[in-house]
Amino acid sequence: GAVVSQHPSWVICKSGTSVKIECRSLDFQATTMFWYRQFPKQSLMLMATSNEGSKATYEQGVEKDKFLINHASLTLSTLTVTSAHPEDSSFYICSARDSRGVPTYEQYFGPGTRLTVT
């Protein structure tokens, strides 16, 4: 149980275009999902918290107009990188917290999406 999928697993796009990444909780409901970014040999940096049915909460320094987050259902959150530039190239990982039962800290992570902007 507690499987999180991401699609696509990797994507190459041209500078100036937009890319959408999907994050799905496959066997549980998640009112809260998180989006992280990881640069090579660095830690996972939290970008934003995605809340089902409401606006996402962005971390300081993350442009909300550039990284659009939509959490339209209890099992799906999307991250759209708008007008992508080469500096947006990174490994994007989502995670989800199971909404059922006792509130927990544990997050289940997706496999990540490698974005390369040329």
Added chain:
Amino acid sequence: DQQVKQNSPSLSVQEGRISILNCDYTNSMFDYFLWYKKYPAEGPTFLISISSIKDKNEDGRFTVFLNKSAKHLSLHIVPSQPGDSAVYFCAASVSDTGRRALTFGSGTRLQVQP
């Protein structure tokens, strides 16, 4: 300002021996800690966690120790196996924020030699 620090970027251990991975934190508000394991090009997988009301939690070969006064936690893997080779991240959270977002350390790459 890194609130969670893993000062050893890498660690090499012989199979069968103990692996000890360390993590320090600066934010005294953190009250829950987790360890994740990550393989290249994959998302992290949860290993073990500990609440600040405890000083030790054990699950099979994995034990996490918490020293609140020193703001230090460690993950012990005994015995180490080649399949344990991965990057290990410690993470911390504050319970009184509804989000319970995780702050990650920079990771330690563990290599278990056969």
